[in-house]
Amino acid sequence: LRVGWALRAYVLLVCCLSLFPIAVILLISFTGQRYTAFPPARYGLNWWQQALASSTYQTDFVYSCATATVAAVIVTAVSCLAAFSIVRHPANDTRALSAIAFIPLLIPQFVIGIALIDLLTTVQFPIAPAGVIIGGVLLGIPFATRLIMSNLTAVPRNLELASAGLGASRFYTWRRVLLPQLAPGLMAAFIFSFIVAFDELDVAIFLVVPNMTTLPVQIFQDVQESSSPLPVAGSALLLIVAVALVVVLDRVFGILKVLVPERR
């Protein structure tokens, strides 16, 4: 495809627009003032220190990590089985399964949130942490299934058949032949669903309770209540976690190549 200078300039503008809010967050997180203002009159690290030392943010961070980890484990297990069903046992009903796997992405997130509250209230089960975990599971499965499917498709069926033909049991084949080949896909699915569950806002907004709040929801609430730079520094911290995970995902598993495959 041909790219002219006008398009180049326009795309540069779009890139700037996309990075603009992130850059502003980073800049203002280094303010030395007591309220958010652009440009900061003084710079300092005190809000970073405060955010790191804030017991609320620490608790929220641990809670977010814990719920996202549990969700990611469930997502990876469920998606791995579903991907096997779809890729290794192709039939009409498994094609339907791969379509069904996408359903949570078609349902607005806040609907998932309030529907889960309804369910948990009806069955009288504590809303936290179950709600946030279930929400993370629902949002993670569509992506994870797709990631593991594309990994599994790349593993030749003959390896399994050869292993079985040489007398290996099903379990041995799975453990020594399939699992090593699938490890990248499973890891990518795990990290991706962790990120989805960790970052997720619209489901969790409805499912947090006092002392059991995810970090994004805490920042959401702080933003509405004050003009202190504390939530800015909190956002900057979240940003750094996200950048670290993306770099790992991209360097090790080439996630961006999966999302945006190059022209062949």
Next chain:
Amino acid sequence: LAEVRRSDRFMRWALGAPLLLVYLAFLLVPILDLVATSLTPFRRSGSLTLENYRQFFEHTFYLRSLYNTMWIAAAVTLVAVLLAYPAAYYLASRARARRAVVMAIIAPVFTAGIIRIYGWTLIMMPTSGVIAHVPGLQDVQLLYTPYGVIIGLSALLLPVTTLPIYANLVALDPALLLAARGLGASRVRTVLTILIPLTRTGLFSSVALAFILASTNVGATVILGGQQLATVPNYLYEQYFTTFDRPLSSAMAIILVTVITIIGGLMVGLGRERPRRGAGTQVAETRSEPAA
């Protein structure tokens, strides 16, 4: 052989079962429960009622919030697609800065939405925001207006709007565009009659996606729109946490979902490829002739 086939069927059901169970228990059942809640009266017991739906359609401020939600989502869709299409085209080329553009436009999808929304708040803040320092924009009020929500949401949805268009563009044969230009079509005509028709599936998926996500986003609408802006997500959030009127908010949720499902379904339906003699297919046919 029948034995093998039966065990194959058992395996594929056994492997798919956990996913189906999770969706059944935590998606279908809760949503049916939500529908049930929307049919119960608020703060009193009683039989099933359509009271909550009636309340929504009787009060002009609820209808107004639905109208606002729809036009804001439509504007977001337009802006997002106008930003995403050229970006997707650039990504589908072999341009040198491709990787940097992936990092700038696609990678932010991995950062929490709240960060980017909050960033826009700091940009739009009156007197202390970024735009307050831009000559000529000092007095422009964007925060707590529909326009602020439109800007913030378009930027937020940029990655997911770009990807479906990109999937189409990357599979497109660049020779088709060259052929059109070579046969004397102007640049604009090439875009309108070749490029866009050949990527309409992706384009309409992007449009449907942007519209659905924009009309149902709570976080960005609450922060950038504030309580003054009447939209369905805003009202719903408020109802849920201040008046605790769950039956009414459930009804609002179901009305909104119904409306956007119809609109989103129309979009996807319009984008589906039909075997018809359009400009794009004609070019494809003429081109394949010499080869045959």
